[in-house]
Amino acid sequence: MPELPEIETIKRDLENIIIGKRIKDVEVKVARIIKEPSVENFIKGVQNKEIKEVLRRGKVLILKLSAQYLVIHLRMTGQIIYGDKQEKSKIVFLLSDGKYLNFLDQRVMGEIKLINDWRDLPFIKQMGPEPLDKGFSLEKFQEMLKGKKTKIKPLLMDQGFIAGIGNLYAVEILFRAKANPLRPANSLVLSEIKKIYSAIKEVLEEGIWHRGSSVDTYRDARGEKGKFEQRIRVYGRKGEPCFGCGDPIEKITLGGRGTYFCPKCQK
DNA sequence: CGGGGCTCCTGTGCGC
DNA sequence: TGCGCACAGGAGCCCC
Numbered sequence: 001m002p003e004l005p006e007i008e009t010i011k012r013d014l015e016n017i018i019i020g021k022r023i024k025d026v027e028v029k030v031a032r033i034i035k036e037p038s039v040e041n042f043i044k045g046v047q048n049k050e051i052k053e054v055l056r057r058g059k060v061l062i063l064k065l066s067a068q069y070l071v072i073h074l075r076m077t078g079q080i081i082y083g084d085k086q087e088k089s090k091i092v093f094l095l096s097d098g099k100y101l102n103f104l105d106q107r108v109m110g111e112i113k114l115i116n117d118w119r120d121l122p123f124i125k126q127m128g129p130e131p132l133d134k135g136f137s138l139e140k141f142q143e144m145l146k147g148k149k150t151k152i153k154p155l156l157m158d159q160g161f162i163a164g165i166g167n168l169y170a171v172e173i174l175f176r177a178k179a180n181p182l183r184p185a186n187s188l189v190l191s192e193i194k195k196i197y198s199a200i201k202e203v204l205e206e207g208i209w210h211r212g213s214s215v216d217t218y219r220d221a222r223g224e225k226g227k228f229e230q231r232i233r234v235y236g237r238k239g240e241p242c243f244g245c246g247d248p249i250e251k252i253t254l255g256g257r258g259t260y261f262c263p264k265c266q267k
Numbered sequence: 268c269g270g271g272g273c274t275c276c277t278g279t280g281c282g283c
Numbered sequence: 284t285g286c287g288c289a290c291a292g293g294a295g296c297c298c299c
Binding site: 269270271272273274275276277278279280281282283 | 285286287288289290291292293294295296297298299
């Protein structure tokens with residue numbers, strides 16, 4: 001599942017590959033992925049537009065074109081792969097260098113929009129801070145947690161609270177911080193908040209360093225798998241021995257999502 | 268306002 | 284062995 005580190009990896013790859021190139025044409029094989037404008041206007045809107053910049057906000061990938069923005073959300077199984085045209089592509093952009101930018105998506109939950117300003121999207125407007133920005137300080141995190149009765153794990157996954165963290169990284173962050181996913185946010189004391197805060201930065205940076213995790217279908221912009229999955233401590237390890245104490249890892253459902261943790265190490 | 272549950276979607280893997 | 288169902292989860296939505 002592409003989360004902040006995976007999208008950031010794709011963003012950095014694409015920066016080196018496609019900036020300055022033009023989209024000559026686009027083939028829309030699955031219309032429902034294009035959320036706005038109409039498919040017809042989408043095609044007209046991207047034709048012969050230069051890719052000026054690649055941006056990321058949370059789990060959202062943004063390509064700045066000559067006038068508008070191409071906003072891409074990969075959701076669960078979306079992939080953006082540069083190179084030859086791929087048979088399974090749902091959307092194919094033909095670039096001015098003769099290569100293709102393929103949008104693939106097994107479960108077809110991804111979304112692409114062409115809009116005047118990405119900052120106007122409601123989902124972006126209500127999004128929480130970028131966890132790797134300097135502005136996301138310990139003090140700010142402390143402030144954000146105040147009065148939040150929500151369990152810490154779903155809270156970390158709430159894009160309105162903090163941007164870019166999904167199920168896998170939320171689970172890994174809490175294991176690193178030795179915090180139980182069920183803890184109400186406002187029950188955490190400063191020493192625990194500090195550990196979670198540090199773990200957020202560390203785990204996400206480690207994820208980027210290892211070019212993401214490919215436990216599902218994630219691939220980088222060149223179609224390669226990430227290596228962070230080798231660093232995973234708890235995700236998907238139900239019943240297997242905890243790397244901290246050897247007790248079996250437990251799996252519960254929280255907010256409908258599989259939540260892995262060690263009840264002994266995570267208090 | 269918060270939280271639970273359903274929805275979308277399809278390949279995989281488990282149980283009977 | 285083969286079939287059928289549950290499961291995977293990001294985010295919008297409804298409802299209590």
